[in-house]
Amino acid sequence: MNTEIVKIQGQDSKTEEMILNLGPQHPSTHGVLRVILKMDGEVITSAQPDVGYLHRGTEKLAENRTYPQMLVISDRWDYLAAMSNNLVWSLAVEKLMQIEVPARGQILRVIMVELNRIASHLVFFGTYGIDIGAYTPFLYAFREREKILDLFEEVSGARMTYNYIRIGGVMADLPKDWIGRCRSFLEWMKPRFVEYDTLLTENPIFQDRTKNIGILPQPLAISYGISGPNLRGSSNPFDLRKDAPYCLYDKFNFSIPTGKNGDCWDRYWVRIEEMKESVKIIEQALEMLPEGECNAKVPRIIRPPIGEVYAQIEAPRGMLGIYLVSDGGDKPYRVHVRPPSFINLAVLQEILVGMKVADVIAILGSIDIVLGEVDR
Amino acid sequence: MTPQEIFSIIQAQYKNITEIPYPQGPHAAPAHEGKPYRDAHLYLQCPSELWLEFANFLKNEEKLSFDYLTFVTALDYAKINPQEPIRIEIVYHLYSFKHRHTLVVKISLNRENPILSSVIQVWKASDWQEREVYDMFGVKFEGHPNCSRILMWEGFPGWPLRKDYAHIPDRYDD
Numbered sequence: 001m002n003t004e005i006v007k008i009q010g011q012d013s014k015t016e017e018m019i020l021n022l023g024p025q026h027p028s029t030h031g032v033l034r035v036i037l038k039m040d041g042e043v044i045t046s047a048q049p050d051v052g053y054l055h056r057g058t059e060k061l062a063e064n065r066t067y068p069q070m071l072v073i074s075d076r077w078d079y080l081a082a083m084s085n086n087l088v089w090s091l092a093v094e095k096l097m098q099i100e101v102p103a104r105g106q107i108l109r110v111i112m113v114e115l116n117r118i119a120s121h122l123v124f125f126g127t128y129g130i131d132i133g134a135y136t137p138f139l140y141a142f143r144e145r146e147k148i149l150d151l152f153e154e155v156s157g158a159r160m161t162y163n164y165i166r167i168g169g170v171m172a173d174l175p176k177d178w179i180g181r182c183r184s185f186l187e188w189m190k191p192r193f194v195e196y197d198t199l200l201t202e203n204p205i206f207q208d209r210t211k212n213i214g215i216l217p218q219p220l221a222i223s224y225g226i227s228g229p230n231l232r233g234s235s236n237p238f239d240l241r242k243d244a245p246y247c248l249y250d251k252f253n254f255s256i257p258t259g260k261n262g263d264c265w266d267r268y269w270v271r272i273e274e275m276k277e278s279v280k281i282i283e284q285a286l287e288m289l290p291e292g293e294c295n296a297k298v299p300r301i302i303r304p305p306i307g308e309v310y311a312q313i314e315a316p317r318g319m320l321g322i323y324l325v326s327d328g329g330d331k332p333y334r335v336h337v338r339p340p341s342f343i344n345l346a347v348l349q350e351i352l353v354g355m356k357v358a359d360v361i362a363i364l365g366s367i368d369i370v371l372g373e374v375d376r
Numbered sequence: 377m378t379p380q381e382i383f384s385i386i387q388a389q390y391k392n393i394t395e396i397p398y399p400q401g402p403h404a405a406p407a408h409e410g411k412p413y414r415d416a417h418l419y420l421q422c423p424s425e426l427w428l429e430f431a432n433f434l435k436n437e438e439k440l441s442f443d444y445l446t447f448v449t450a451l452d453y454a455k456i457n458p459q460e461p462i463r464i465e466i467v468y469h470l471y472s473f474k475h476r477h478t479l480v481v482k483i484s485l486n487r488e489n490p491i492l493s494s495v496i497q498v499w500k501a502s503d504w505q506e507r508e509v510y511d512m513f514g515v516k517f518e519g520h521p522n523c524s525r526i527l528m529w530e531g532f533p534g535w536p537l538r539k540d541y542a543h544i545p546d547r548y549d550d
Binding site for chain 1: 399411412413414415443444445446447449451452467469473476499500501503504505512525526527528529536537
């Protein structure tokens with residue numbers, strides 16, 4: 001009996017490595033980010049993010065600006081959480097000048113930064129839904145964010161680049177009845193989290209798309225310098241509000257949510273829980289808001305002494321730091337921004353490898369970058 | 377651990393690494409009544425040829441275990457102060473999750489031809505940040521797999537964050 005050798009059709013055809021260019025102009029890259037993907041079939045073998053399309057040279061601009069002028073530019077790094085940027089710049093200059101901000105100013109800062117954290121995480125929640133294919137959460141998230149922006153407009157006059165937290169304190173005290181409006185917003189906000197859970201968190205399709213996708217193990221996260229919700233998603237409870245408190249954060253009672261596996265769903269869940277914690281912090285802050293001055297005495301011309309300082313805060317996207325070197329003049333000698341988005345984004349080249357091309361956007365969205373901060 | 381304890385552990389192993397003293401009064405700057413300020417961390421000066429070995433020591437030594445590279449940046453001392461030598465200084469800011477302590481290491485490089493060994497094998501965080509330093513200051517990192525420009529485009533002339541950088545007029549100027 002003759003054995004017939006069966007030849008499978010297409011057996012000798014070769015697979016070719018394919019290069020897919022994602023971005024820079026693509027809605028799901030959250031700005032202008034380009035990723036060069038090399039694929040074998042639909043499995044990614046190499047990913048190379050390409051940044052710099054939004055580079056505005058912040059650190060160079062700082063050389064020719066006085067300290068208060070630089071505050072205006074700080075608004076433009078992470079434009080979704082501009083209050084945090086204002087705060088970290090003010091903290092760095094105050095540390096260098098050795099200025100102590102009065103308690104009312106500190107608590108006002110905490111209120112604004114935490115409100116901004118909610119607004120920023122809401123944008124994440126909405127756009128992440130869109131990335132995965134759910135349009136409705138976006139409309140819900142922006143409805144709530146609108147109310148926060150209204151509150152910000154009342155205190156600072158702006159809806160995006162607030163410039164509210166100033167060196168030595170804040171721009172102005174709260175307007176009349178603002179506390180009441182803020183309280184009613186918080187009361188209104190609390191039941192919304194249940195809506196989000198039924199809409200997205202517990203949605204089986206959403207869970208299938210995010211669980212066990214884009215796993216970031218804790219040692220890798222630490223080696224890459226990841227911070228913020230991405231690090232906490234990988235079960236490391238590191239939060240500067242607890243570990244290196246600033247602005248009287250040590251007086252507040254709140255917990256740090258952490259994930260278990262470090263996958264996309266954990267990173268998402270950590271942010272949802274953080275919003276709930278922020279609501280708690282703002283409630284406590286409104287309760288303990290002391291009477292009195294909200295601004296420290298600051299000289300008209302800010303001319304800090306010689307020295308170098310590193311100030312860091314827990315921004316919505318992670319550890320935002322300013323490294324500031326002064327030569328005693330009225331302009332900084334060197335300003336370096338430690339941008340959490342830039343450093344978090346670098347890990348993309350590692351965690352995309354081995355994933356399917358359909359998961360790229362889910363993973364990219366879960367890192368939650370703002371390109372204004374990546375490129376500065 | 378206090379800065380002094382960290383320093384004594386390092387001194388036992390590396391004699392060449394020195395502590396940078398607290399900044400003293402104004403020299404080049406206009407007279408200032410304020411006292412100089414610096415964060416209460418340990419600041420070390422490391423010779424450039426020793427850096428890679430020292431970085432491995434900092435990470436692997438049990439009592440130190442600096443596992444987190446907070447940031448990398450550079451400073452261009454081209455004209456700050458006539459008494460200080462002209463140089464480029466690379467700043468590594470380190471943190472330890474285990475012991476919760478901080479360390480700043482500075483490495484002085486020749487401004488004409490700055491070369492430093494990359495620590496990408498020790499801390500992966502240095503990958504993009506060293507590229508940024510290369511992009512802005514022209515410091516070459518030996519052993520870096522892809523030491524190219526990151527924020528500016530390939531072919532951009534000059535090193536933007538050096539103090540002697542001058543803008544070359546282009547079609548966007550009036």
